[in-house]
Amino acid sequence: MTWFKVDDSFYDHPKVFDLPDSAVALWTRAGCWSARNLTDGVVPARLPARLCDDHEAAVRALVDSGLWERTRGGYRFHDWDQYQPSKDEVTAERGKKSIGGRIGNHRRWHVDRGKFDPECVHCQREHVSDKRSDSDRTVREGGESEANRPVPTRPDPSRRDGGSVGESSSASRRPRENDDDPKTTTTREQTIDRLIVDVLADITGRTVDSGHAAKVRGQLLDGRQVANPMAYVAKALRERPTDFLPAQAPPAIRDAPFLDREPAPDQDQINARGRAAVEEARRAALAAKTAAQAEPEGAET
Secondary structure, three states: OOOOOOOOOHHHOOOOOOOOHHHHHHHHHHHHHHHHHOOOOEEEOOOHHHHOOOHHHHHHHHHHHOOEEEEOOEEEEOOHHHHOOOHHHHHHHHHHHHHHHHHHHHHHHHHOOOOOOOOOHHHHHHHHHHHHHHHHHHHHHHOOOOOOOOOOOOOOOOOOOOOOOOOOOHHHHHHHHOOOOHHHHHHHHHHHHHHHHHHHHHHHOOOOOHHHHHHHHHHHHOOOOOOOHHHHHHHHHHHOHHHHOOOOOOOOHHHOHHHHOOOOOOHHHHHHHHHHHHHHHHHHHHHHHHHHHHOOOOOOO
């Protein structure tokens, strides 16, 4: 919201005191319109007719009193820039408030709740900052970093003018500032791998190791020119998280509780048992018949 500023002595200013009410109303309403639309005090020629009655007399009174100036296509407030904020100032102030609002939301919804949003610029910056802090802490505990160790001066092979050994050209230093430096690339890859681990754990509840995260990173980024790799990777993981999880091995069959029971017989076993029972019954009947025939006559009492 932009404010149109009116001084508390406006009502009895010599330029205003004898103005008709329509002119005062037009001046006030046109000022609000200009402040809202950021025209820097310029009023289109057709606008007064929409803001007050008898607009022709009101415009004439404002111009005659010096409160308005005629300009191409309409009118302009006299000394607008001295009393009202300009378009550039309003735009800059809105930009600051927008940035402040985003930082406030980040602290409220991400920092206070311990959440990491890969699409949040401030989360990404703090993520990288934490990594660098860990690296600096390791350097302090374990000794001087290899990257910070001074490099002895060496002659520049490209020099043919017999320069001294201590001289070094800007060209010899340029590769160390290049984004393709192996150490810089390694740090960026580690940050992306950590992002992959965090996003998959947050969405699926499964934790993958750094080796699998490196494979996912290669699957998503190798051969692609991506302006913002972290945002690209985060979006892909959120759209298809299960596609980037390692395959789970099927559960072992020995874990099934029914394996402790005796397995059910198959059809061949059933048939064999039936034939054995029939053969045993036949033998028993034959033995009984033979025994009955062997008994002498008159043995019955």
